[in-house]
Amino acid sequence: MIQGAADRSVRRPDLLVLDDVGLGQIRKRDDEPTAAHALFNLLDRRHGKLSTAITSNIRLKEWGRHLGDPTITSAILDRLAMHAIRVNIDGPSFRQHIANERAKERGDAEPSEDDSE
Numbered sequence: 001m002i003q004g005a006a007d008r009s010v011r012r013p014d015l016l017v018l019d020d021v022g023l024g025q026i027r028k029r030d031d032e033p034t035a036a037h038a039l040f041n042l043l044d045r046r047h048g049k050l051s052t053a054i055t056s057n058i059r060l061k062e063w064g065r066h067l068g069d070p071t072i073t074s075a076i077l078d079r080l081a082m083h084a085i086r087v088n089i090d091g092p093s094f095r096q097h098i099a100n101e102r103a104k105e106r107g108d109a110e111p112s113e114d115d116s117e
Contacts (some may be wrong), residue, residue, distance in 0.1 A: 015051045016042075022058040022066035034068030040076050047079045054080070 021039070046052055056063070060077060064070030 012046075012050060015053060016046065017053045017055075019055045021054050021056040022063055023056075034072070036064070036067035036069035036072035036076065039067065040072050043076055043079050048083070052080075 018039075022035070043052060058066050063077065064073040067073045067076075
């Protein structure tokens with residue numbers, strides 16, 4: 001087990017990447033915190049001190065519904081917006097592109113976007 005300062009550096013990286021925020025956020029019990037509470041606590045500890053990169057396929061205006069608490073989600077977005085560089089990417093899925101390239105290499109028919117659902 002890592003001890004002391006080394007332990008903190010592992011738990012608190014200079015850049016934390018959170019991929020696909022809002023997907024699969026299901027509570028098993030009513031007494032469990034929402035995804036919004038967990039994300040708020042994490043970002044609040046990092047706010048103004050450490051960098052966090054976030055990706056999501058969900059539009060920002062829909063985060064409250066997906067994270068389970070619109071009020072806490074608003075506080076999350078406030079913290080993110082304060083120092084954020086926002087990059088909107090609109091286009092085909094890179095994972096689908098890679099699947100198509102691999103299919104071409106094997107001589108298979110390219111999978112359609114319907115095949116990935």
